[in-house]
Amino acid sequence: MEPEFWLERWEKREIGFHQEDINRFLEQYWSTLKLAKDSTVFVPLCGKSKDMRWLAQQGHYVLGVEVSETAVREFFEEWEVKPTRENKGPFVSYSASNIEILVGDFFALTAEDVRQVTGVYDRASLVALPPDMRRDYVNLLGEILPAKAQTLLISFEYRVDARKGPPFSIDKAAVKSLFAEKCNINLLDSQPFDLRGVAATEHAFRLGSL
């Protein structure tokens, strides 16, 4: 989906993807990446996810990217901290304490922007993108991330005739087809959940360096 689609979702408050609780798989499996506490974690297509606060509490420096400035403002308001706002190339950077979020298009990121990253936390990015953009997304991650960056990837699938995306259904085969040529894929867990009335399964994967 193009950025305009998402800006409209935020404008109309159609943000059913946002979770008030910390993601169960993040709490359970983040430590299996064995990252240094003070390392930098990249959170692509971050929305206003509270998971970023959890990562920051672990000692990480968190770098998010999100196209909606509304989402980013709300993130800091809900955290009750006043961020610094400054222009950074094609992005507007909001930062406070050990969290920085770049407002802008993920596809404008360069290797320079993510040069400190050793870990990636990706929840619900793949489900937000149609197949051609999904492939471009994975290719760009592979191009710009430093070698050895590990990823915790959280995605979900549902019966494709049950609803129209986004969110798109991303099954295990789709993850394999996107990443298998680039890195090791380790399925950590799969759990059922209710996707607004549709039975779905959430998957957690650990990915080796892209």
Ligand SMILES: C[S@@+](CC[C@H](N)C(=O)[O-])C[C@H]1O[C@@H](n2cnc3c(N)ncnc32)[C@H](O)[C@@H]1O
């Ligand atoms: C399904 S939501 C997931 C948000 C977040 N990861 C979470 O777990 O709540 C996808 C998010 O990606 C953002 N987004 C979509 N396309 C983007 C792009 N090209 N660049 C940056 N952000 C984008 C949307 O605004 C939306 O907040």
